Amino acid sequence: MSLYDVAFTAALPSPSRTQPTQQRWNARASSDLASSRDRQAQAMLASVSVGVGALAACAPRRQRPFPRSLTKRRAFFDFGSQPPKKTVIITGASSGLGLAAARELAKSGEWRVIMACRDFVKAEKVAKENNFPEENFLVLHLDLAANSSVRQFVSTFRSLNIGLDALVCNAAVYFPNAHKEGAFFPGLFPGGGPRWSADGHELSFATNYLGHFLLCNLLMEDLKKSSVKPARCIILGTVTASINDKEVGGMIPPIADLGQLQGLESGMKKPTTMIDNGRFNGAKAYKDSKVCDVMLMRELHKRYHESTGICFSSLYPGCIADTNLFREHYPVFRFLFPILQKEVTNAYVSEEEAGRRLAKVVSDPGYAQSGVYFSWGGESGTGGAGGTDAVENMDASNDRFLQYGSFRTLKESEIGGDAGDDERCKRLWNLSEKLVGERFS
Numbered sequence: 001m002s003l004y005d006v007a008f009t010a011a012l013p014s015p016s017r018t019q020p021t022q023q024r025w026n027a028r029a030s031s032d033l034a035s036s037r038d039r040q041a042q043a044m045l046a047s048v049s050v051g052v053g054a055l056a057a058c059a060p061r062r063q064r065p066f067p068r069s070l071t072k073r074r075a076f077f078d079f080g081s082q083p084p085k086k087t088v089i090i091t092g093a094s095s096g097l098g099l100a101a102a103r104e105l106a107k108s109g110e111w112r113v114i115m116a117c118r119d120f121v122k123a124e125k126v127a128k129e130n131n132f133p134e135e136n137f138l139v140l141h142l143d144l145a146a147n148s149s150v151r152q153f154v155s156t157f158r159s160l161n162i163g164l165d166a167l168v169c170n171a172a173v174y175f176p177n178a179h180k181e182g183a184f185f186p187g188l189f190p191g192g193g194p195r196w197s198a199d200g201h202e203l204s205f206a207t208n209y210l211g212h213f214l215l216c217n218l219l220m221e222d223l224k225k226s227s228v229k230p231a232r233c234i235i236l237g238t239v240t241a242s243i244n245d246k247e248v249g250g251m252i253p254p255i256a257d258l259g260q261l262q263g264l265e266s267g268m269k270k271p272t273t274m275i276d277n278g279r280f281n282g283a284k285a286y287k288d289s290k291v292c293d294v295m296l297m298r299e300l301h302k303r304y305h306e307s308t309g310i311c312f313s314s315l316y317p318g319c320i321a322d323t324n325l326f327r328e329h330y331p332v333f334r335f336l337f338p339i340l341q342k343e344v345t346n347a348y349v350s351e352e353e354a355g356r357r358l359a360k361v362v363s364d365p366g367y368a369q370s371g372v373y374f375s376w377g378g379e380s381g382t383g384g385a386g387g388t389d390a391v392e393n394m395d396a397s398n399d400r401f402l403q404y405g406s407f408r409t410l411k412e413s414e415i416g417g418d419a420g421d422d423e424r425c426k427r428l429w430n431l432s433e434k435l436v437g438e439r440f441s
């Protein structure tokens with residue numbers, strides 16, 4: 001079995017397979033591979049096969065669902081029969097913003113989307129439900145909360161030998177109530193305390209920031225080789241992370257604050273939860289991690305933009321008040337928050353709209369600046385006019401916070417606070433290298 005076949009089968013649909021059959025096929029495929037000398041194929045198979053029915057197609061003697069000539073034409077990796085396409089990796093493309101942007105790019109016909117997801121089956125399912133063109137997407141397993149998984153993902157991706165033109169660091173988790181111990185009503189405050197990554201770090205720090213730190217660095221060589229100029233690396237930020245002190249969202253407590261990075265200095269391992277070594281607060285841990293994301297973007301820009309031409313940027317996509325990001329919030333909040341954003345603040349942005357915004361930052365020549373943070377704040381307003389698609393919302397107006405602007409175009413926002421502090425960004429980088437056990441530049 002060639003590399004082509006392994007990769008190809010991962011992209012094929014598997015509608016009619018039963019679970020036991022899949023397991024037999026997986027076992028058979030693994031033992032076949034064990035005798036192969038191709039170590040790269042093994043590494044890739046290990047990653048691709050996590051929870052995947054797709055590997056079933058590797059089984060010998062299995063009938064292909066289509067004649068070889070047809071399936072070859074439809075295959076993701078067959079450059080010969082398709083116009084050249086650009087490749088983008090999107091982390092967390094199985095839900096919310098990541099899914100919406102992946103759909104936008106896959107359907108554009110110009111991009112092949114690698115959906116880098118922790119739940120392979122879910123990602124395959126949503127891609128099909130959203131009618132992603134089969135030749136334009138591939139799901140690869142990535143759990144950002146385990147450094148070994150990040151390394152495995154990169155090795156699997158390289159084995160495909162398809163080049164990389166853009167990387168979107170989008171995946172995130174948010175545990176706003178994890179630090180709340182008391183429960184007035186059952187289920188109202190999930191609580192539960194901090195959660196931990198495979199490497200022993202607080203989970204939102206590990207998933208939202210550290211996993212992406214490692215991923216960006218490992219994939220830098222791939223981005224450098226891109227024939228698309230400029231290659232891009234986009235890291236999602238958020239207004240609530242106080243990127244500057246002018247956005248209303250950044251002033252809502254708990255306010256992001258990295259202190260003197262004492263938690264990081266001490267190794268950021270259990271029981272340490274917070275970067276400033278303070279008391280655990282789930283909402284603050286999320287905001288701190290997003291500040292680190294913007295600091296990562298700035299440090300990547302400083303280290304690599306001039307020498308490589310790669311463009312690094314961050315963005316606040318708008319308040320997408322009903323994504324799964326809020327899955328751990330209490331039900332009443334999940335019910336009222338979108339209503340508040342639609343009816344009172346006018347800040348609500350739909351997943352589709354936010355997906356289009358992100359897709360623009362990936363592919364539109366107008367968003368090829370480096371070292372910048374795009375936002376709808378400040379001059380361009382705070383949100384999305386209560387859900388009205390920005391395309392129909394070209395006229396500038398005042399929002400409820402009396403900020404004047406149009407929501408049609410992303411604007412560059414000033415980067416302030418911890419994220420605007422060069423020395424701090426450098427220290428964060430150095431300490432992050434220690435945490436992942438590797439020096440990058």
Ligand SMILES: NC(=O)c1ccc[n+]([C@@H]2O[C@H](COP(=O)([O-])OP(=O)(O)OC[C@H]3O[C@@H](n4cnc5c(N)ncnc54)[C@H](OP(=O)(O)O)[C@@H]3O)[C@@H](O)[C@H]2O)c1
Binds near residue numbers: 093170
């Ligand atoms: N929603 C908003 O209002 C808003 C505002 C500002 C910024 N953002 C940013 O936008 C980005 C996307 O958020 P969203 O609202 O779309 O949230 P979402 O719907 O919850 O999507 C988050 C994605 O991350 C994935 N993920 C979680 N842990 C992971 C891990 N360990 N490894 C790999 N993937 C993992 C999730 O996978 P599963 O599908 O398996 O859960 C999901 O695909 C985040 O960076 C967030 O900070 C959102």
